[in-house]
Amino acid sequence: MSGGGGHVASIEAAAALDTPVHRLDARVKILGLVGLAIVAVSTPVGAWGAFAAYFLILGALCAVARLPARYVLARLAIEIPFLAAAAVLPFVVPDGLALALTVVAKAATGVGAMVVLSSTTPFPVLLHGFERLKAPRLLVMIVAFMWRYLHVIGSEVGRMKIARQARGYEPRWIWQAGAIGQTVAALFIRSLERGERVYLAMASRGYEGGTPTALVPAQALRAADLVFAGALASALLLVRLVVA
């Protein structure tokens, strides 16, 4: 469906592949990759060997998961605006260059880990993983709604834009701002109304405020999952003990 953007579609396409990384249990991937991000954040400034090891791990996962380098780099670009802040460090603090490079390395590891996670796990499976990890139900549900209705609202935005164009409204660039403002307002009202209808439909099917447990079936971890978890944990531990 249009409007959700090419990003969502390409992430969905990547997540639909079938590789050993894709087949890992979502819980293990969540814990492993979030763990990697946390270890990266806690790594001291200038521990280049450690950062090299994190990149190596992520690179290996990308390779096994058959994620093209271009795809991964395009997604990493999301951190560029944040790095602009780090770019001034070399000029304002002593030893700023090492500090700035460390910030870049940490950010790249964190975002890279999330790219691997989201690109090797279909979104419904990912949500399911968070639920089985006992993440707060309300948060999981909010994210699930966001993902589901991103597509519905996205195509609504597309239709509204086409309807505007059909009536001869074709401003360029910044002059779109006025129309975008009105679109956002209209969209807000529509989404509010839809939210109410969705709630009525949920209540009609017996919703009383909690996620029923039968929707979160338990699933046993397999040998591959344990091997992955064990290997990743010991690699991270080794890196932190030896290098840093």
Place this chain on the structure above:
Amino acid sequence: MTEGLAIVCDDLHFAYPDGHPALDGLSLEVEHGERVAVLGPNGAGKSTLTLHLNGILEPQRGRVEISGLPVTRAHIREVRRRVGVVFQDPDDMLFMPTVGQDVAFGPANFGCGEAEVAQRVLRALDMVGMSSYADRPPHHLSFGQRKRVAIAAVLSMGPEILVLDEPSSNLDPRSRREFGEILAKLEQTMLLVTHDLPYALGLCDRAVVIDRGRIVADGPIRDVLADDALLAAHALELPAGFTVTSFDA
């Protein structure tokens, strides 16, 4: 006296907060296994009636009974299990990440265990010919397919009564026919709220016309649709060239 009836609405009154009276003394009785078309112009009170049947709205006066069970706070769970409402826009109903999870939502809410839920999901999706789509997210489905999943999401609760709001709207002719064939196979008591008169004629034996919050006509659907004066008085029109007598149900 009301024991044997599927639906009893007795003298329902309901006004929205803006003062607009949506139901104004509406009474309706439906027997088990009946398929009733609910017709009427926009704003007649059809949707308001729908929301009274499963206790989403509470009547300000009058009462509703479902198979002898009064629709009150105390019975709301059981009533919602018995009455499956299929809303007009499937995107309002399908909110879970996958089709299978959505169809599981109802039975899981009503306390079915995992195995039971899985079995119900399979059966419901099978009834609407969508069993191979259980793991797909709804936004990958066509509108007609989402509409079919929406009815499966209600069938999985094992309802006795189905209430369908505009089931044929926005469907292309083939999806419209296929959806009708699915409905025709179901044994539940059915209330079909629609403006699509030929569709109602194909599926229902009885029709009630609602206008200004009350029932203004009730009878065999062929008689109701053959009454030109009645239809004209309540903004109902058969498609040009369509006559009830030429229609072989």
